[in-house]
Amino acid sequence: MKQAVHFGAGNIGRGFIGAILSKAGYQVTFVDVNKAVIDELNEKGSYTVQIASAEQASFVVENVSGIHSSSEHERLNETIAKASLITASVGPNILTHIAKDIAAGLAYAEEQSMLKELNVVACENMIQATDFLRGEIEGHLNDTIKERVLSKVGFPNSAVDRIVPIQHHDDLLTVQVEPFFEWVVEEPSWKGSIPNMEGVQFVEDLSPFIERKLLTVNTGHAAIAYIGLQEGYVTVDRAMENAAIKEKVEQVLSETSEFLVGKYELDPEQHKAYVNKIISRFENPYLSDELSRVGRSPLRKLSAKERLVYPARALMEQGREPNALIDTIAAALHFKNEEDQEAIALQAAIEEHGVKKAFADAADLPEDDVLVVAVVRKYAAAVR
Ligand SMILES: NC(=O)c1ccc[n+]([C@@H]2O[C@H](COP(=O)([O-])OP(=O)(O)OC[C@H]3O[C@@H](n4cnc5c(N)ncnc54)[C@H](O)[C@@H]3O)[C@@H](O)[C@H]2O)c1
Numbered sequence: 001m002k003q004a005v006h007f008g009a010g011n012i013g014r015g016f017i018g019a020i021l022s023k024a025g026y027q028v029t030f031v032d033v034n035k036a037v038i039d040e041l042n043e044k045g046s047y048t049v050q051i052a053s054a055e056q057a058s059f060v061v062e063n064v065s066g067i068h069s070s071s072e073h074e075r076l077n078e079t080i081a082k083a084s085l086i087t088a089s090v091g092p093n094i095l096t097h098i099a100k101d102i103a104a105g106l107a108y109a110e111e112q113s114m115l116k117e118l119n120v121v122a123c124e125n126m127i128q129a130t131d132f133l134r135g136e137i138e139g140h141l142n143d144t145i146k147e148r149v150l151s152k153v154g155f156p157n158s159a160v161d162r163i164v165p166i167q168h169h170d171d172l173l174t175v176q177v178e179p180f181f182e183w184v185v186e187e188p189s190w191k192g193s194i195p196n197m198e199g200v201q202f203v204e205d206l207s208p209f210i211e212r213k214l215l216t217v218n219t220g221h222a223a224i225a226y227i228g229l230q231e232g233y234v235t236v237d238r239a240m241e242n243a244a245i246k247e248k249v250e251q252v253l254s255e256t257s258e259f260l261v262g263k264y265e266l267d268p269e270q271h272k273a274y275v276n277k278i279i280s281r282f283e284n285p286y287l288s289d290e291l292s293r294v295g296r297s298p299l300r301k302l303s304a305k306e307r308l309v310y311p312a313r314a315l316m317e318q319g320r321e322p323n324a325l326i327d328t329i330a331a332a333l334h335f336k337n338e339e340d341q342e343a344i345a346l347q348a349a350i351e352e353h354g355v356k357k358a359f360a361d362a363a364d365l366p367e368d369d370v371l372v373v374a375v376v377r378k379y380a381a382a383v384r
């Protein structure tokens with residue numbers, strides 16, 4: 001049986017990537033720091049995925065097991081050495097940490113003369129996430145091993161889309177997901193023959209796919225979260241029932257549409273249909289997705305290459321005034337959550353240095369940048 005190693009047995013890991021890989025005939029070994037989840041995967045060897053729709057369908061994902069990355073280094077090296085695919089959905093900030101584990105496994109495979117053609121694919125909400133991961137892995141390899149690894153291992157970027165909320169089940173492994181899913185992988189960087197995996201689309205150029213996804217699904221989500229929380233909502237579907245919030249989300253997405261259609265010469269009608277589909281996904285009444293999850297890690301979301309600042313800044317460079325994006329960024333700067341380290345750091349930075357410097361630092365922009373000036377003006381008007 002083909003072996004896949006997936007880092008991150010969390011929501012998207014179990015709810016989407018693991019399910020696709022298992023169906024494609026892989027034995028999937030999840031790697032996680034959460035020992036309870038890993039123990040359960042090893043005990044059960046399968047888990048249930050529930051589809052959040054009127055039909056309430058579900059299916060079982062088989063051929064899965066787990067490795068606790070903090071304590072099972074040798075087993076992890078041996079498993080990586082046998083793998084023909086390594087994937088990850090741990091969150092962009094964690095890629096640096098798993099790079100060390102992947103590098104150790106690849107170096108072990110090379111030393112044992114087991115290194116074969118394989119691919120490493122990061123499945124994160126981040127532009128060029130695999131390129132970033134590859135750079136971090138390379139930093140842990142000596143020149144000889146690095147050369148061997150780069151000749152055998154492919155590092156394709158990818159875009160993954162499926163809404164998987166925080167789970168609240170008695171069973172630790174059961175995961176509820178929305179019906180929609182999309183996994184797009186960069187074909188030119190794939191080493192070896194292109195596999196036929198149901199649910200995976202290989203494309204020549206990933207940029208339009210990852211940017212379309214990040215600047216529609218994730219920008220829309222961010223707007224609902226930051227504006228919805230100010231209005232006292234808790235979940236995405238309930239916030240979308242508020243006509244004013246829905247209208248603001250539509251305005252935000254018409255701004256990102258303007259940017260995407262212009263940059264990638266997309267067909268405006270087809271793109272409008274894509275946006276409408278995304279909005280209907282936000283309204284799914286069978287999915288209870290918390291705004292605190294969707295707005296999590298505000299410093300990451302306010303960074304330069306991310307879902308808010310990147311399109312807003314690009315539109316301003318074209319002489320446009322992306323008012324709905326500016327409103328969303330201003331609302332994001334009010335995001336407070338005592339369980340979110342980035343929210344705590346953001347509020348501490350605002351308190352210590354003022355909103356102008358806090359936002360400029362987060363977005364890596366000068367304090368006199370036009371976007372910073374526009375956001376600071378709106379910030380004062382946003383409800384606290
Ligand atoms: N949930 C979604 O709707 C969704 C959809 C598409 C993409 N994504 C992206 O997928 C990534 C993960 O999101 P999620 O919602 O599944 O988060 P999650 O918190 O549910 O899962 C992340 C998992 O990574 C594990 N982890 C943390 N540090 C680790 C380490 N050093 N080694 C191994 N595992 C480690 C955590 O224990 C957790 O199980 C993010 O980049 C997110 O943007 C999420």
Ligand SMILES: O=P(O)(O)OC[C@@H](O)[C@@H](O)[C@H](O)[C@H](O)CO
Pocket residue numbers: 125160161162163164217218221222293294295296297
């Ligand atoms: O995972 P984040 O924090 O980058 O973004 C939060 C949500 O927008 C995200 O997880 C979506 O649910 C997902 O990207 C849908 O494919």
